[in-house]
Amino acid sequence: MVKEEEILLKDEHVEKILTPHPLSFMGLQSLWLFILLWGVLLWWLATFSQYASIFSNQFVFLGTWWGVTVLAGIIASLIAIRWRILFFYVGILLLGTIILWQTGWVNDVGIVKTFVLVYSIAISALFALSVFAYVKSHRYIITDLRIIFKGGIIKKRERTLRYDKITDVDGEQGILGQIFGFGTIIPITQSGFGLGSDQTFAAGGVEAQSKKIGVFGFAGGSKEVKTPRTRSYYERHGV
DSSP states (O other): OOOGGGGOOTTOOEEEEEOOOGGGGHHHHHHHHHHHHHHHHHHHHHHTSTTGGGGOSHHHHHHHHHHHHHHHHHHHHHHHTOTHHHHHHHHHHHHHHHHHHHHTGGGOHHHHHHHHHHHHHHHHHHHHHHHHHHHHTOEEEEESSEEEEEEOSSSOEEEEEEGGGEEEEEEEOOHHHHHHTOOEEEEEETTOTTEEEEEEEEEEEEEEEOSSOEEEEEEEEEEEEEEEOOOGGGTBTTO
């Protein structure tokens, strides 16, 4: 990306440069927090708790690790409507299991417990650094003429929005935002910038039968509602 000074128009001046608050991406933060906390909790349960005898078999231990992690991935995917979360969790499990299998560590329950603990800490640390880099890649440049949205790690994104194109503004502040003083502002234009859509579908059917023939009817309809929603790159997210 070019420097801010190089993208300014003639006689344009930067008023402020904003980046999101780290807690505004709590959805992403919670993914690596779960990996860390579940790994530590499972290790403690299998080592020091009164239920340690249950995990004396490495395959019971690994089965529990897999089961709870996959369940958490399914729940998170349903809430976020992003199945990549489940695939990401399954990928972490597969990588860890392959390492245990290829090294032969899977034959020793003590090593398996320690590995899952260390592996969970390492993966969550890498994930946390990735989330931090992703958050810091967002830059909202406020000038006296327009807003410049920039962001991205692997794929860079940039978009500008002039103030005279803005027809409405949507603001949102969650519980964490109210406590720590940040919120999300979505500028909306007449062309639909800043808008997403929610769809609902209703359907019904009826069946009538007689001795010789049967008749079945089905009808349905959908309704689409425009709602303020856009990518974090194209809104003033968590500022």
